[in-house]
Amino acid sequence: MISANLSAIFYLISGILFILALRGLSSPETSRQGNLFGILGMIIAITVTFLTVGNFSTSTIYVFIFLLIGGAIGAFIAFKIPMTAMPELVAGFHSLVGLAAVFVAISAFKNPEAFNLGIPGDIKLASLIEMSIGAAVGAITFSGSIIAFLKLRGIMSGSPITFPGQHIVNLLIGISIFVLIYFLCSSQSESFFWSMIVISFLIGVLLIIPIGGADMPVVISMLNSYSGWAAAGIGFTLENTALIITGALVGSSGAILSYIMCKGMNRSFFSVILGGFGGDASVSKDKKKDQKPVKSGNAEDAAFLLKNASSVIIVPGYGMAVAQAQHALREMVDTLKKNDIKVSYAVHPVAGRMPGHMNVLLAEANVPYDEVFELDDINNDFANTDVAFVIGANDVTNPVAKTDPQSPIFGMPVLDVEKCKSVLFVKRSLSPGYAGVDNELFYRENTMMLFADAKKMTEDIVKNI
Amino acid sequence: MEIDPFIFRFSIFILAIFVGYYVVWSVTPSLHTPLMSVTNAISSVIIVGAIIAALAGSSENIFETSSIFGFLAIVLAAVNIFGGFLVTQRMLQMYKKKKKNK
Numbered sequence: 001m002i003s004a005n006l007s008a009i010f011y012l013i014s015g016i017l018f019i020l021a022l023r024g025l026s027s028p029e030t031s032r033q034g035n036l037f038g039i040l041g042m043i044i045a046i047t048v049t050f051l052t053v054g055n056f057s058t059s060t061i062y063v064f065i066f067l068l069i070g071g072a073i074g075a076f077i078a079f080k081i082p083m084t085a086m087p088e089l090v091a092g093f094h095s096l097v098g099l100a101a102v103f104v105a106i107s108a109f110k111n112p113e114a115f116n117l118g119i120p121g122d123i124k125l126a127s128l129i130e131m132s133i134g135a136a137v138g139a140i141t142f143s144g145s146i147i148a149f150l151k152l153r154g155i156m157s158g159s160p161i162t163f164p165g166q167h168i169v170n171l172l173i174g175i176s177i178f179v180l181i182y183f184l185c186s187s188q189s190e191s192f193f194w195s196m197i198v199i200s201f202l203i204g205v206l207l208i209i210p211i212g213g214a215d216m217p218v219v220i221s222m223l224n225s226y227s228g229w230a231a232a233g234i235g236f237t238l239e240n241t242a243l244i245i246t247g248a249l250v251g252s253s254g255a256i257l258s259y260i261m262c263k264g265m266n267r268s269f270f271s272v273i274l275g276g277f278g279g280d281a282s283v284s285k286d287k288k289k290d291q292k293p294v295k296s297g298n299a300e301d302a303a304f305l306l307k308n309a310s311s312v313i314i315v316p317g318y319g320m321a322v323a324q325a326q327h328a329l330r331e332m333v334d335t336l337k338k339n340d341i342k343v344s345y346a347v348h349p350v351a352g353r354m355p356g357h358m359n360v361l362l363a364e365a366n367v368p369y370d371e372v373f374e375l376d377d378i379n380n381d382f383a384n385t386d387v388a389f390v391i392g393a394n395d396v397t398n399p400v401a402k403t404d405p406q407s408p409i410f411g412m413p414v415l416d417v418e419k420c421k422s423v424l425f426v427k428r429s430l431s432p433g434y435a436g437v438d439n440e441l442f443y444r445e446n447t448m449m450l451f452a453d454a455k456k457m458t459e460d461i462v463k464n465i
Numbered sequence: 466m467e468i469d470p471f472i473f474r475f476s477i478f479i480l481a482i483f484v485g486y487y488v489v490w491s492v493t494p495s496l497h498t499p500l501m502s503v504t505n506a507i508s509s510v511i512i513v514g515a516i517i518a519a520l521a522g523s524s525e526n527i528f529e530t531s532s533i534f535g536f537l538a539i540v541l542a543a544v545n546i547f548g549g550f551l552v553t554q555r556m557l558q559m560y561k562k563k564k565k566n567k
Binding site: 011014015018019021022023025026027028031032034035038039041042045046048049050053055057058059060062063066067068069070071072073074075077078079081083086089090093094096097099100101103104106107108110111113114115126220221224227228231232234235236237238239240241242243244245246247248249250251252253254256257260347349354355356357359360363364366368369370372374 | 471479482485486488489491492493496502505513518519521529535537543545546547549559
């Protein structure tokens with residue numbers, strides 16, 4: 001058993017180690033060490049908790065058993081999960097943090113003595129507010145992440161689900177949560193506590209269903225942020241510094257990522273949250289109007305172009321993840337490099353379904369990270385490049401975003417792919433991307449469409465080089 | 466006059482938000498996915514609350530309502546802690562530099 005002051009100092013240390021864990025991610029070199037700091041911080045926090053409670057009884061054994069059960073499941077998932085499924089995994093993990101926050105809040109409500117918060121029916125007002133906020137945000141994180149998970153996994157359609165009066169309904173439900181918290185505080189009645197949690201679960205679902213597939217990077221980052229605020233809320237209830245610091249870190253991290261993602265799409269945070277973007281409804285009505293000529297080619301043509309180029313920029317997108325084409329792509333690049341062709345990769349901030357999605361997939365395929373460039377760092381190079389190889393990306397290359405103020409994606413930063421001498425565009429069909437906007441690039445003189453599955457096409461090109 | 470301890474905790478909270486703000490802006494965009502998985506893992510430090518709740522059960526009755534929720538929360542948080550850190554480590558192992566031509 002250690003004193004409360006000593007344990008508070010240890011919690012502070014673990015909070016600092018968590019800061020260092022995030023700090024390490026500023027470069028791939030320091031990142032692995034950063035992760036170890038994070039693990040160390042977690043071990044300290046857990047050990048100190050055991051020592052502070054200090055009553056080693058049969059419960060302790062059960063705690064260890066449950067810890068190991070959860071740990072085994074987590075470790076199993078971590079080793080088995082394919083890198084392409086990372087967005088779903090992160091969404092799934094968010095839901096667990098949210099639900100854990102709800103459960104801890106429930107325990108604190110049922111047994112406040114254990115946390116020094118008063119007695120049942122007479123819980124300190126501040127604690128009651130803190131645990132309600134923790135529980136409500138946790139519940140929203142849980143059900144919202146479940147919906148995000150289902151959408152990312154493809155179990156639920158990625159297209160937005162909207163109904164008339166949706167925003168009003170959401171607003172009323174949102175207000176009712178605050179009303180319930182108010183009544184809970186004045187009456188300490190358990191039924192208000194439970195109804196508040198149920199309603200929070202409901203609003204989590206309602207908030208995420210209207211948001212379309214292409215906005216998933218924002219949703220995931222936003223839920224990441226929520227999971228942090230939920231943890232912070234519980235941290236205040238438990239008067240635990242490690243939890244408060246971590247909650248604040250995670251909360252601001254998720255908020256920054258959401259901001260970066262919104263900026264990558266030139267959309268305001270609110271328009272994403274209100275949802276409805278990227279549905280089938282907006283699919284270009286003028287599709288039939290003009291059947292513009294499209295130049296299409298096969299693997300041989302593509303191989304010929306690539307072989308004769310002196311520099312190539314690869315533009316990967318979500319389609320590459322779906323087709324699992326990253327390894328085939330790396331092979332293609334290796335072959336090109338053997339022919340003394342300079343190859344680099346251009347990654348748009350919102351390529352894929354979560355922040356940094358493409359970078360992880362390329363890293364998995366053993367692409368050195370110093371060949372992969374962000375939008376701002378590479379955009380000027382397209383003009384001096386022979387071939388742009390667009391694989392599975394679409395909206396992020398659409399020149400319409402620069403030229404047509406009417407377009408829904410106008411103003412979105414795009415990769416200047418069209419400035420290359422020629423563009424190879426691997427895609428299964430001419431269908432528009434998630435924004436529902438026709439890509440002008442398809443009809444350009446210097447574009448050659450390669451209609452095929454990304455992986456198969458890449459493999460065929462390798463054979464032909 | 467004494468300052469409410471809540472204010473101290475609130476100060477820590479606000480300062481940590483600022484620390485988070487600057488630290489996260491310095492994260493390189495190519496590591497944004499590991500950032501999400503590691504923040505996931507560290508936010509599961511909520512397990513400390515779960516452990517307190519689980520251990521609070523009386524010796525005659527280990528599984529009271531509140532400790533049951535504590536045990537459940539331990540399982541959930543443990544999945545996240547192990548899963549989050551390990552998957553982050555797995556991802557970070559993959560980030561390699563170009564081999565220098567010797």
